[in-house]
Amino acid sequence: MFPQHVIARKRDGLALSDEEIRAFVQGATDGSWADYQLSAMLMAIFLNGMTTEEVATYTEAMMHSGTVADLSNVPGRKVDKHSTGGVGDKVSLPLAAMVAAAGVPVPMISGRGLGHSGGTLDKLEAIPGFNVNLTLEEYRNQVERVGCALIGQTSDLAPSDKKLYALRDVTATVECRPLICGSIMCKKLAEGIDGLVLDVKFGRGAFMKDIDQARELATAMVEIGRAMGKGVHALLTAMDQPLGRAVGNGVEVAESIACLRGEGPADLMEVTYALGAEMLLLAEVETDLTSARERLEKTVSDGSALAKFGEIVAVQGGNARVIDDPLGILPQAAQQVPLVASRAGIVQDVDAMEVALAALRLGAGRATAEDAVDPAVGITELVKVGEAVEKGQTLAVVHANDDESLLVATTQLRDGIVVGDTQVATPPLIAERIA
Ligand code: URA
Numbered sequence: 001m002f003p004q005h006v007i008a009r010k011r012d013g014l015a016l017s018d019e020e021i022r023a024f025v026q027g028a029t030d031g032s033w034a035d036y037q038l039s040a041m042l043m044a045i046f047l048n049g050m051t052t053e054e055v056a057t058y059t060e061a062m063m064h065s066g067t068v069a070d071l072s073n074v075p076g077r078k079v080d081k082h083s084t085g086g087v088g089d090k091v092s093l094p095l096a097a098m099v100a101a102a103g104v105p106v107p108m109i110s111g112r113g114l115g116h117s118g119g120t121l122d123k124l125e126a127i128p129g130f131n132v133n134l135t136l137e138e139y140r141n142q143v144e145r146v147g148c149a150l151i152g153q154t155s156d157l158a159p160s161d162k163k164l165y166a167l168r169d170v171t172a173t174v175e176c177r178p179l180i181c182g183s184i185m186c187k188k189l190a191e192g193i194d195g196l197v198l199d200v201k202f203g204r205g206a207f208m209k210d211i212d213q214a215r216e217l218a219t220a221m222v223e224i225g226r227a228m229g230k231g232v233h234a235l236l237t238a239m240d241q242p243l244g245r246a247v248g249n250g251v252e253v254a255e256s257i258a259c260l261r262g263e264g265p266a267d268l269m270e271v272t273y274a275l276g277a278e279m280l281l282l283a284e285v286e287t288d289l290t291s292a293r294e295r296l297e298k299t300v301s302d303g304s305a306l307a308k309f310g311e312i313v314a315v316q317g318g319n320a321r322v323i324d325d326p327l328g329i330l331p332q333a334a335q336q337v338p339l340v341a342s343r344a345g346i347v348q349d350v351d352a353m354e355v356a357l358a359a360l361r362l363g364a365g366r367a368t369a370e371d372a373v374d375p376a377v378g379i380t381e382l383v384k385v386g387e388a389v390e391k392g393q394t395l396a397v398v399h400a401n402d403d404e405s406l407l408v409a410t411t412q413l414r415d416g417i418v419v420g421d422t423q424v425a426t427p428p429l430i431a432e433r434i435a
Helices: 003-011 018-030 035-048 052-063 092-101 120-124 136-146 159-170 177-189 211-227 250-260 266-282 289-301 304-315 352-362 403-416
Strands: 079-083 106-110 148-152 195-202 231-238 335-340 345-350 378-380 394-400 417-420 430-434
Touching (some): 018 035, 018 052, 035 159, 035 177, 052 177, 079 106, 079 177, 092 120, 092 250, 092 266, 092 304, 120 148, 120 250, 136 148, 136 304, 159 177, 195 211, 211 231, 211 430, 250 266, 266 289, 289 304, 335 403, 352 378, 352 394, 352 403, 394 403, 403 417
Parallel strands (some): 079 195, 195 231
Antiparallel strands (some): 231 430, 335 394, 378 394
16 A cells, blocks of 8 residues: 555545555554655645544554553553643642542553643652653553552553654644544553543643634544543533642642642642542442542542552652652742732733743743753742732742743743732633533
8 A cells, every 4th residue: 555545545535444544553653654654644634634433543553553551450440531731730640649549540641741731740750759660561560559650651652643743743733633632542542541531621721722622622532432442531621720829840749739638729629529530430430420529538538549649659769758748858949939919909810821931931841842841940829810819919929940030930920910800700610521
């Protein structure tokens, strides 16, 4: 089968056969298709789309382009979560610990932050000693023994996606629903899971700017997961202002620990419990959302979720004293400077993108995949939309390691936080459920 014939069929708007899609993915995996042919095919898909059947075959072929983790050694249904990414989204940390403490195995393979959005691996690595680079064998054993492993993608997991994602990045073909759907789902399905909950974010701080785009992506991913025999639920959640009050790496670990103590910000607690309740349903250990949520709340009130987090940290080489003394164990920035309100009023807006860019300027994120992040810097004590503030009250605390980034980030943050006189009603955080 000649690549140019397959490309021509997609260029002409035809649906590809399973065999043609597999040839394309195989070509990406073994190098038998040249980069220019893969790129031409990606653009043809970008322009002409794919049917649900094509996306299912594409996802399955990418999933099988490498190792598919076999977790049959772990009893029970294994369930994970994927978020399309946002600002201050540290949900994976408390969620994994709560769900594992509730008795459901959580095999979680996460990514790093890129661009404005943070990544779970960077946050975990803020804990001194924490090792995210386990082999698939170590991952299997840990999920069996501890009920959860929090690791990075290994090179043998969906290698075709790695190749195609790199080409998409430089050929303006990232923003394409069938390609995003295949890319996310092939990696999650290769983890060895039985069920998956998706947190599909929409708004200024999200990949999808409006709820219609988010719904289309969520529906496509739910359909693909089901076509592959997995339980998949999705929540559409708002990402106009950051989630929680902390944005950065170490500072988000500290907020995650507060969440595991039941002392996290209300929005973070709400999203974590809502996604966790879906996971307990998908794991078939609960049959309704109310009792599932109560079970998770109990893991927080009885301390078992926090203890589980400490256990995961310890087995992955991290300093588990972090759960009792986060400020003593997590790296601290040289300067912690409050940004104060110049007038009294009501917080009208906290622009997630401006806050993310401020955190980026401080060094909390990366511009290219090779950049290192600074685990100590970030923003804490962020106000929330609708809160009343007095003149001189703290709107946020900037954690910086040098004067220049402190100045730039503070200016950016000031632009993003608007105080005015109007009462503002915030729209619901969890907008829709697709199950
Ligand atoms: N995340 C992925 O893993 N793939 C995409 O295509 C987009 C977001």
